Amino acid sequence: MQAAASPLLHSGFQASVQRVPEYPALSLRGQTWTYRELDGIARVWASALVKLEKRPKRVGILGHRSLVTYAGFLAALYAGATVVPLNKKYPVARNQDVLERAGIDVVLVDQGSLAQLGRLLDGLADAPSTVLPESDEAPANLPEGVRVLTRRDLEDCVPLAEPATADPEDGAYLLFTSGSTGRPKGVPISHANVTAFLAANTERYGFTAQDRFTNTFDQTFDLSIFDLFMAWGSGGCLVPMDSFDLMTPLDFVRRNDITVWFSVPSVAVLQHRRGVLEPDSLPSLRWSLFCGEALPAATAQAWQEAAPGSVLENLYGPTEATIACLVHRWDPRTSPAGAVNGVVSIGSPYPGMAAAVLDEDGRPVPDGETGELCLAGTQVFEGYLNAPEQTESAFHTTVSEDGGIRRWYRTGDLVRRTAEGAHGYVGRLDTQVKILGHRIETGEVEAHLLRQEGVAQAVVVAVPGDEEGVTVLAGILAGDDLDVYEVDDRLRETLPPYMIPLTYHLLDTFPLNVNGKVDRKVLREQVVSGDLEPVLL
Template structure:
């Protein structure tokens, strides 16, 4: 366990840079970054972040993708005493600009691959952040107006920050934006204390050592990426950033890099299973196989277990508001199939120190074995939504001296494990990303649809929309592509003369699904 003096996320990288400086901390393709190099680089960048802010910065955006700048930029922000705000260059510029404006960042770390979108991203921001270009020169950034830029030469010449600003458990480690039902992403601030509780619970479970090598399959705007990076660096292990194309056939990559810990969304494994690539014994180096972000189908767990026979397969569950994951279930090849509900592996039991509460529609706790909404309290419960007190009051509530978060997930306790029964609202998981269907509907309405309903259809990985009004599906699709990430853009948009209604006069989503099954 760690102490209050080293609660800072990223403290482990500094410790291991002293005791095992030459060990590899990060693998990017064929490039290997040692612990000593990673720590020294992050401290140099941190020094310039502090200097540019005129003191400790509050928040630092990281506009980079699977590069040294993206990973070490996060560490530099933490060493400067700031919270990092991950941004994705593949998201529409308007969406990312909204995140930047709402986060009110003091500085922005940008890699060379993200430079083409930088000028447009900064345009219109009421307060321009200082821009750090770790792997590019100022001239390559184009016309940024009066924005202050520190480029690769500046960062290489900087002296490392000697004295890191002190960090308290309640200080923010990162600010992550997730899908919001109003069409505006909502911010989830996560504290150092939140993440420390998560890391300690997971190290107690997985006992990682410097000999472990972890995958990094997630974009950094997905909070599951925090597990890979900091579970590795807190314990002297190596994190290996996989190119997304390598997920389509990861076996050579796993063997070449000696991967011992796999972590991904279940759909990444499901694709391999559907393509017939999960052959028995094809992943012999793995000792832990972890899945999170969406339901884990029984067939996927069985096929993965056969392909990685020396590994333990586990299903993790948790919303961002409860810091990455809050429950876990270990797959048993013998008894596991019988424990599945709706064909999915249970989500298991809460981590030590967390307090589950299952409530009915009236908000009162239900008896064990009855269905209800899962709520959770404990050290991983984040402090509420970013500058959104009304939304915080809706989803966080006090009960018997603890603050609980309403997950919106329906569960039931079966034996000693919770099983997931679905959502009690319009929030779904698409490709592991949490999506508010209402956000997609808001974009469709803004683009001209009189009424709009987004559904997860015909499978768990696809969004289909049904609209009413004089609407052009092609124009609506273009509007979605301009405003939403690819995983939120409907694969098909159907136009109806009117929506089916239920007895309460509300749109009948079940009837819409029936119409889709019948081909409309």
């Protein structure tokens, strides 16, 4: 069984080091590290971090599915820092924006990300120190004056005797989510927030040291926290999947004897559409967990038949409420009837969390009617990084009959609550959508499009993709002498791949609604119907 709840994110890992030191903690590309070995590496790297900064406040991690991204996460926590994941697949400009706004003191970089490092640090007024655990020497293109520790330097570091002390209210990690202003919003999550999440899942799932977990998410996606720290808190083994593994995920499960599957529903939807979710084809799975976007009931049913020995659950939660905070356990006999528009229920709140369905003024709506899902409880963050106005608009405050004041985080998701306390997902209140599990403000994509030469107007809408249950973005543009190919190329320099529209459509003038605003509904209908033909790229 997993260790009891502890006050810090890495406490469960440390307990497993003591309990099962020689058990495998990480299996990556044919190499395996035990808990004792991974702990030893993290202590050496933490020593290097502290050597560069007495106690670094925030440590960035730039890499992808490497020892650095896993041991580095632990090392940053051991050093008493808040972890700030960066993504080597993102444009340099986006990573640089995150690095500056987060105030990163030190950045850990894996070998595969060195090519980006020089450009990332170039032009910064106060470039952070850098640790290169997999490199024998620093790249030649680093800005002058940047302090660097290489693999050779780490060999001289004495392992940190004990992890730095931290308060449960200190930041455990800091993620940046899509923002409507064109800049991502910083979401600080405390140790108290995330250990409340881990405690709820420990109680619910009872994972053991014999479990083997997938890791399908990048570390810039908060669902990855579940993978790492639920695995390590239980004494189980983390078995990360790379991009090519996700093309044939069922083979990966069988080849690696995976017992705990966790992914966005899109992965399962694609396998269902391909017809490869054959009954009894995933015998090793004990748990099948999905989160990050709507789960089609038909896909849930097909996956359950493929993994009849597993319990299938649909989890829900925004980054601001720490990974997931509502859950529905799939039952083939009753769950299909509870689906809304063919989408599996998102269920009921975790212990320590409360959910309310409110109208735009913050008043409760009756069960069965549609309203905005709002959340309160131990997992809800305090507010966005250095953004008091955004924070204020993200919350409703209610006063009960006895005078009690409660602060509710507004998810922007529309739901209907049943008399039994379950919640059916209806859609989005605003223009925020989810693509492959990533939350995207279409306004952010529009803001970047409007910066491109020749673009006078830009609207981005979410439309159905070719695969059932898959959503894609379409960009509708207006402007004189507009070069769509050039616009697309420039957009890819500033936005990650999942935020790039799949299709572009040109209009001379945009339709307006009765209020004189651009009629997004009409534009979306024109794209879906084919009336607005896409520009061939």
